[in-house]
Amino acid sequence: MGATFVGMPPFPEAARTALADTRLRRNLGHATATIRAKRAAVVAELDDWEDLRRQAAAVKDETLTHLDEHLLTLEAALTERGAIVHWARDAADACAVVAEVARAHGIDEVVKVKSMATQEIGLNEALAARGIAAWETDLAELIVQLGDDLPSHILVPAIHRGRSEIREIFRTRMAAAGRPAPDDLTDDPAALAGAARLHLREKFLAARMAVSGANFAVAETGTLVVVESEGNGRMCLTLPEVLVSVVGIEKVVPTYADLDLFLRLLPRSSTGERMNPYTSTWAGVTPGDGPQEVHVVLLDNGRTRALADEYARQVLRCIRCSACLNVCPVYERVGGHAYGSVYPGPIGAILNPLLKGVGSDPVTDSLPYASTLCGACGDVCPVAIDIPGILVHERVKVVDAHRGDRPKAEALAMRAAAWGLGEAGRMALGEKVSGLVGRLPRRRGMPGGRGALSWLPFPGSRWTGARDLPTPPVESFRAWWRRAGRDEEVRR
Amino acid sequence: MTVAVMATCLGDAMFPDAPRATVRLLRRLGVDVAVPDAQTCCGQPMVNTGYLDEAVPLVRTTVGAFEGYEAVVVPSGSCAGSVRHQHRLVAERSGDAALADGVARLAPRTYELSEFLVDVLGVTDVGATFTHRVTYHPTCHSLRMLRVGDRPLRLLREVRGIDLVDLPGAEECCGFGGTFAVKNADTSVAMGSDKARHVRETGAEVLVAGDASCLMHVGGLLSRQRAGVRTMHLAEVLASTAEHPAGER
Amino acid sequence: MSARDDVLAAVRAALGPERRPAVEVDRAYRGRDPLPAGAGVVDLFVERVEDYRATVTRCTAADLVDAVAQALGGAARVVVPDGLDLDVPGAVPDDALTATALDAVDAVVTRATLGIAETGTVVLDHGPGQGRRALSLVPDLHVCVVEAGQVVRGVTDAVARLDPVRPQTWVSGPSATSDIELDRVEGVHGPRRLHVVLVEG
Numbered sequence: 001m002g003a004t005f006v007g008m009p010p011f012p013e014a015a016r017t018a019l020a021d022t023r024l025r026r027n028l029g030h031a032t033a034t035i036r037a038k039r040a041a042v043v044a045e046l047d048d049w050e051d052l053r054r055q056a057a058a059v060k061d062e063t064l065t066h067l068d069e070h071l072l073t074l075e076a077a078l079t080e081r082g083a084i085v086h087w088a089r090d091a092a093d094a095c096a097v098v099a100e101v102a103r104a105h106g107i108d109e110v111v112k113v114k115s116m117a118t119q120e121i122g123l124n125e126a127l128a129a130r131g132i133a134a135w136e137t138d139l140a141e142l143i144v145q146l147g148d149d150l151p152s153h154i155l156v157p158a159i160h161r162g163r164s165e166i167r168e169i170f171r172t173r174m175a176a177a178g179r180p181a182p183d184d185l186t187d188d189p190a191a192l193a194g195a196a197r198l199h200l201r202e203k204f205l206a207a208r209m210a211v212s213g214a215n216f217a218v219a220e221t222g223t224l225v226v227v228e229s230e231g232n233g234r235m236c237l238t239l240p241e242v243l244v245s246v247v248g249i250e251k252v253v254p255t256y257a258d259l260d261l262f263l264r265l266l267p268r269s270s271t272g273e274r275m276n277p278y279t280s281t282w283a284g285v286t287p288g289d290g291p292q293e294v295h296v297v298l299l300d301n302g303r304t305r306a307l308a309d310e311y312a313r314q315v316l317r318c319i320r321c322s323a324c325l326n327v328c329p330v331y332e333r334v335g336g337h338a339y340g341s342v343y344p345g346p347i348g349a350i351l352n353p354l355l356k357g358v359g360s361d362p363v364t365d366s367l368p369y370a371s372t373l374c375g376a377c378g379d380v381c382p383v384a385i386d387i388p389g390i391l392v393h394e395r396v397k398v399v400d401a402h403r404g405d406r407p408k409a410e411a412l413a414m415r416a417a418a419w420g421l422g423e424a425g426r427m428a429l430g431e432k433v434s435g436l437v438g439r440l441p442r443r444r445g446m447p448g449g450r451g452a453l454s455w456l457p458f459p460g461s462r463w464t465g466a467r468d469l470p471t472p473p474v475e476s477f478r479a480w481w482r483r484a485g486r487d488e489e490v491r492r
Numbered sequence: 493m494t495v496a497v498m499a500t501c502l503g504d505a506m507f508p509d510a511p512r513a514t515v516r517l518l519r520r521l522g523v524d525v526a527v528p529d530a531q532t533c534c535g536q537p538m539v540n541t542g543y544l545d546e547a548v549p550l551v552r553t554t555v556g557a558f559e560g561y562e563a564v565v566v567p568s569g570s571c572a573g574s575v576r577h578q579h580r581l582v583a584e585r586s587g588d589a590a591l592a593d594g595v596a597r598l599a600p601r602t603y604e605l606s607e608f609l610v611d612v613l614g615v616t617d618v619g620a621t622f623t624h625r626v627t628y629h630p631t632c633h634s635l636r637m638l639r640v641g642d643r644p645l646r647l648l649r650e651v652r653g654i655d656l657v658d659l660p661g662a663e664e665c666c667g668f669g670g671t672f673a674v675k676n677a678d679t680s681v682a683m684g685s686d687k688a689r690h691v692r693e694t695g696a697e698v699l700v701a702g703d704a705s706c707l708m709h710v711g712g713l714l715s716r717q718r719a720g721v722r723t724m725h726l727a728e729v730l731a732s733t734a735e736h737p738a739g740e741r
Numbered sequence: 742m743s744a745r746d747d748v749l750a751a752v753r754a755a756l757g758p759e760r761r762p763a764v765e766v767d768r769a770y771r772g773r774d775p776l777p778a779g780a781g782v783v784d785l786f787v788e789r790v791e792d793y794r795a796t797v798t799r800c801t802a803a804d805l806v807d808a809v810a811q812a813l814g815g816a817a818r819v820v821v822p823d824g825l826d827l828d829v830p831g832a833v834p835d836d837a838l839t840a841t842a843l844d845a846v847d848a849v850v851t852r853a854t855l856g857i858a859e860t861g862t863v864v865l866d867h868g869p870g871q872g873r874r875a876l877s878l879v880p881d882l883h884v885c886v887v888e889a890g891q892v893v894r895g896v897t898d899a900v901a902r903l904d905p906v907r908p909q910t911w912v913s914g915p916s917a918t919s920d921i922e923l924d925r926v927e928g929v930h931g932p933r934r935l936h937v938v939l940v941e942g
Contacts, residue, residue, distance in 0.1 A: 016678045027922065034923040045777075048770055055766055062764040068752045081906065087745040139929060140920035156920055163921055189921040193929050200930065205840045221905040231878065231916035231931025238874040239840045249748065256905035260771070260897040263911075267860075271919065274789065275860035275896075278931060279911035280874075286908050289873035304751035313755075329665045333682045370676065372669025372683070373540060375636030388637075392578075395542030410671075414538055418546035421501055421533040422553060431505050446715040447722035448739060454716070462674040466681040467712030470506065477499045477508035481527045485512065490519045491736045492619075 003150045004125075005340050010366035014338035015330075024160050024335050031159045032325075032332045038272025039323060039380070045274070046264070056261045057384040060317035063254055064307065070219040070252045071298065077222030081284025083294040088246075090301050095126035097297050098211060098244050102132050105242060107209045113226060113233045114138035115213025116154060116320050117246045117299055119342040123211065134211065135177070135203050137232035139196050146173040152336030152344060154322040155270050160335050163187040170195050178202055200232065210236035210291070214247045215319065216262060217296075220255045223283040224296070227266060227276050237280050243291035248299050250307075250316035262319060265382035269321035302355030312390045315354050317383040318347055324377035324387060330370055339367060346377035350390045358394065359401025368394035409459070424478075431479065434472035446470055494524045496561040498554075498602070500571045500704070501533035507704040509724075513731035513738070514567045514605060517620075520731070521613055530557035535582060536574035541671045544585045551582045555594035563612060564602045567727045568703050569634025570670075572604040577637060604634055605727055606643040606702060616646045622732040623653035627696035629687070629710070631703040632665050644702055644726055651729060660690045668709035681713070688713045691721055702726045775859045775895035782858045786892045787939060789861025793914020794927055795935040801942045805886065809850055812884045812936040816847035820880060822872025825850065827886070835872055843879035849932075850884045851877050854909075855902060856937075859895035861914070863887055863937060866907040874908060883932040885912070889941040 008014055018024060043049050063070055075085045088094035094117075102110060110127070112118065112134050124134040124145075136145045143158040144151050147169040151157030158166070167187040174181040179199045185191060212233070216225040224245055226233050237243060253259065267276045285294050307313050325331045325345030336344030340363045343351045349367040356364050368391050371377075377387040399411070407415075420426050442451030451471035456464045463469060475483070495518060499511035511527075518525050535550035554575065558564045566572040576599045583592040609615055628648060634640045648656050667673070667683025674680075687710050691699050699714070699721055701707050711723035724738060732738035742750070776785055787797045800808035810830050813819055819831045820843065829850050838846075852870040853863045863885050865871045877883050893899050903909060916931030927933065 012676050012678070015676060019678050019682050031923045046775065048773055051767075051770055055768070055770060058764045058766045062766060065756065065760050065763065067756065068749055071749065071752065087743070087748045089744050089747050089751075093744050137930075138920070139918045143920070156923070158920060159923075161921075166921055189924045190926045190928075192921055193918055193926045197929055201844070204930070205844060218905060223905045229916070230918045230920075230929035232929070234874065234878050234910065235930050238878055249752070256903075257900060260900040263900070264775075264896050273913070275857070275862045275911065275913040277793070277913050277915070277917050279909075281905070281909040283906045283908075286867075289867060289908060290875075298748065300748045300751060304748070304755045307752065308755035329667065329683050330676075330679055334679055368542075369672065370679075372632070372665050372667060372672045372680070374632035374665035374669070376632075376663075376665070379636055392540060392542070392581075395540070396544050397542075399542035399544075410541070410675075411543070414541060414543045414546050418535075418538060418543070418549060422549040424530050424532055424553075424557075427501070427505070427532045434505060446711070447720060448724070452715055459674060462677040463712070465677060466716060467684070467709065468715040469708070469712055472506060473508050475508065477504040477511045478527075478529075480508060480512060481515075485515055485527070488516070488519075491516050491731075492520060492733060 003148050005150060008340040008363060010362045011338055011340070011370040012366065014340060015334040018334040018338045023162060025333065027160055027162050028332055028335050031156065035272055035326045039269060039326065042268045042272055042274055052261055052265055053382055053384045056265055056382060057317055059253060059258050059261060060383055061314065063252055064250070064313055064316055067249065067252070067307065070254055071249060073219040074217055074222060074252055077220060078284055078296055081222050083222065083284040083296050086295060086297045088297050088299045088301070091121035094121050094246055094297050094299050094301070095123050098123060098246070099127055099130045099132060101242060101244050101295055102127070102209055105209065107132070109133045109135070109207070110209045110211050111135050111137050111203055111207040111236050111240065113210065113212035113228070113236045114141050115246065116342060117213045117248050118211060119151060121246070121299070121301060123246070137200050137203070137236060139193060139230060142196055142200070143169060146170065146177060150337055151342055153325060154320050154343065160337070163189060163192065166192055174199055204235040204239055207240045209242040209244070210240040212236060212243065212245045214245050214251055215266065216253050216259060217247050217251045218256045218259070219252050221283050223256055223281050225259065226280045229271065229277045231278055234278055234280055237282065238290050240291055242293045244295040244297065246297045246299055249303050266319050266321055269323040269380070269382040305357060306354035309354065312350070312354055312393055314385050315350055315390060317385055318351065319383060321382055323380040323382065327376040327380050329374060329376070330372065339370065346371060346387045350387060350394055353394045353397070358398045365398045368398060428476070428478055431476035435474050435476065438472040438474045442471055493562045494526050495563045495565055496526045496528055496558050498531060498558065498564050498566040498571065499527065500566065500568045502704050503567060506708070507725065510567045510704050510727050513725065513727040514565060517618060517727055517731040518565065521615065521618060526561065528557040534571045534574045536571060536578065537670055539574065539578045539582060544582055547582045548586045551579050551595065552591055555591060555598050558598055559594065562601065563608065564598065565605055565608045566602060567605045567725060569604050569631045569638055569640065570703055570705065572602055573633040573637035575599055575602045604638050604640055604702065606640050606647055607638065609647060610643045617650035618647060618730050620730050620732050621652040621734045622729045622738060624697045625655040625657060625695060626698045626700050626729065627657050627659040627691060627694040628662070629659055629666065629699060629701040629706065630662055631701050631706045634702050635663060647730055648700070657694045657696055659694055666706045666710050668706045673709055680709070684709050684713045688717065688719065692719055696721060699723045700726055700729055771897050775897065782894055783889050783892055783939070783941065786856050786858040786861060789858065790914070790937050792861055795914045795937055797937045797939060799939045799941060802940055805938065805940055808938050809884055809886065812938055813848055813850070813882070816882060818846040819848045819850060820846045820876055821850055822870060822876055824869025825852065826870065835876055840875060840879060843875055846880050848882035848884060849876050849880040850886070853885050853887045853891060855899055856887045856892040857896060857899045858892055863912050864899060864903065865910045865912065866904060867910070868907065874910060877910065878931055881932055882934045882936065884936045884938060886938045886940060889939060
């Protein structure tokens with residue numbers, strides 16, 4: 001577990017490095033195109049998709065508006081069914097609860113179901129620091145863990161890796177973690193999955209404690225839901241004696257019946273399937289079946305900070321499907337690591353600032369700007385989060401948080417532009433000056449006849465480094481209108 | 493009715509062919525056109541970069557300049573989107589109730605060019621002639637903020653002599669994104685390079701779009717690559733006639 | 742203050758004293774048919790289960806025992822849950838078998854609670870005839886008997902019928918992963934083969 005997001009540079013710099021990684025570009029381009037096509041095909045099967053999205057958003061909004069009541073209902077239902085409920089203000093609280101459960105049973109090894117909440121709180125590192133090994137059992141998480149790497153996608157954390165890299169990781173790293181990879185391992189995905197099966201089966205059969213997250217937590221009945229594909233989730237949720245589930249407080253839905261929306265929206269949005277291979281539900285302890293000691297940790301860790309923003313709290317509707325990552329043209333090119341967080345892509349660009357707050361960390365402050373505001377993310381979001389709107393909203397918060405600082409160049413430029421454009425006379429004057437520039441002779445023309453500006457000093461070089469800019473027109477539109485346009489005859 | 497043309501700051505100062513063509517096109521269709529002197533910039537660059545206070549005077553100027561016109565036509569999806577969807581935020585920020593009222597009056601009367609032609613004037617054949625091989629890029633804000641759909645393509649299909657070819661991956665963003673183009677220049681260029689490649693694959697002479705900003709970005713890349721493809725605003729193609737072909741003054 | 746008090750206080754502070762009125766949820770979607778027009782429910786169920794590269798055998802009640810034996814394809818040791826009303830060749834009763842013992846059997850035969858045509862899913866709530874969850878998880882072949890009358894149209898109907906307090910496993914095809922270059926591979930940790938025996942008539 002060597003890798004960490006701590007100390008990564010702000011988005012533009014991290015993106016520059018990622019853009020130069022040819023293998024990353026190829027792997028991501030292929031993977032995102034594949035999953036986009038799958039999603040589009042299964043979404044097109046449902047003619048009431050837009051209605052389902054709206055209703056799911058309404059269920060989540062209703063829940064968030066009365067979150068305290070739903071959490072108390074959930075706590076009572078879980079307790080009634082034999083689960084032990086814990087509350088965690090932050091990552092440290094939550095990690096301490098998990099570690100304490102392990103310690104109480106003398107356990108120094110746990111198996112894990114893929115869970116964004118436990119990634120977010122750095123649970124594996126916290127357990128390692130207490131001498132407890134946490135083994136990831138999702139194939140992609142295993143690839144990331146064995147490779148001392150970081151996840152780069154919510155659903156497919158090793159999306160940045162290709163098959164030959166994965167073969168190398170398994171060949172060189174599996175032995176140190178348990179059963180080694182077979183000697184004749186090829187890079188065929190079926191062979192790689194087979195190696196993971198053998199390696200992890202030992203761990204599943206021996207495990208006494210598992211840690212999971214939950215996709216949904218039903219307040220009324222205390223039912224937790226885990227949606228997965230490989231069966232590693234079922235192994236963890238079924239075989240060990242002790243199960244601890246770390247659940248963000250926004251995962252609650254009021255009633256079991258509400259799941260009829262989410263179980264239709266989530267698989268189609270995430271893996272592009274009508275239904276994921278396995279969905280497990282359980283409510284507390286079932287005598288004679290599965291773990292006989294069940295803990296649930298209800299996690300805040302910034303969620304109430306997001307909740308306090310009345311407009312942006314809709315981010316807490318997120319069901320972690322990753323559809324927004326797969327359609328994002330920025331994510332497709334730079335990958336997940338550039339976002340410096342376990343939540344990458346458009347949702348990460350708003351969720352991280354909302355969970356952590358803006359104004360203190362340059363990486364977090366750079367995230368709302370990691371978007372062209374093209375809007376593709378908002379269109380695919382199954383719970384209709386206005387991601388582009390929140391991106392702008394968070395940009396405003398970032399700017400406002402720095403209004404007391406010594407103004408940086410961008411702020412000065414914005415103020416100057418606002419002044420220059422604030423009144424038509426000032427703007428016309430500026431256009432006269434730029435028109436003079438347009439009269440200067442140019443060595444090269446752009447197609448269509450305008451002169452080309454191919455080099456500008458900083459910060460204009462940010463543009464001209466790769467793009468020509470047309471020379472300013474000799475006559476602005478405003479000047480043309482006054483000179484000739486106002487009285488021009490109709491042209492046919 | 494008298495229709496006001498919103499030139500947009502970029503159109504006025506850098507790409508006057510687009511608003512000029514908008515004026516000529518509307519007049520040809522029998523519309524009485526006004527160009528309010530007081531207009532400058534809708535404030536979108538400030539809003540989208542997070543500078544709401546700085547956008548307040550620009551929104552005030554815009555609302556004042558276009559007060560009283562029955563319709564405002566904008567040859568830009570993103571500026572029309574800014575008036576319709578973002579000015580409200582700026583007015584709220586200003587705390588000025590009169591400004592908020594002005595914004596509420598302006599927003600529903602503001603149309604992107606293709607919306608005005610198809611929905612208000614009810615035309616798709618605008619009597620244009622343009623004898624070139626053309627591909628069309630639907631800009632993100634016209635597509636996903638305004639939902640103009642295929643209106644621009646319906647207009648282009650009726651142009652005499654045009655050889656209109658589909659752009660692969662048309663609905664993917666070109667990478668301009670306002671200040672994104674300089675704040676995240678590397679990513680912006682990576683996206684634009686793919687868009688430029690798709691444009692070249694079509695064999696088109698002219699790349700057409702409804703936003704001068706996106707054209708400035710993709711056109712700048714195509715020019716740097718010596719790709720031999722020029723860019724032209726949708727208004728220029730629609731204003732083009734046999735007697736006054738686009739591209740000539 | 743305890744973490745519980747702190748979190749609840751933070752939630753209440755975030756929401757403020759005056760909350761927006763409850764958002765209205767329109768449940769009209771529950772009345773709509775999720776299936777393509779004219780599709781037969783059972784036929785579509787079969788088609789969509791097969792879409793996941795699971796195997797489906799259709800049989801009558803009279804042929805069921807034979808069909809299950811066929812589906813087992815010579816599996817020597819087959820664990821059977823309590824309350825399974827079928828004769829299964831090579832049956833090993835679930836005598837509180839450990840996970841390791843389950844790992845040494847070849848197959849499992851269960852019944853199901855319902856099937857979902859919209860998604861090609863079978864749902865187990867692990868009652869009699871279905872067994873505790875580990876039974877249908879550890880062995881490599883899962884033969885699942887579904888009665889045609891148990892097949893519902895969509896996810897909405899399924900949720901309406903299921904008991905939220907019982908543990909459930911929703912199974913759509915064999916275990917699968919797409920974690921390597923988005924290439925789908927069937928068979929990771931759950932049963933690598935799923936064989937649905939559909940009983941009609």
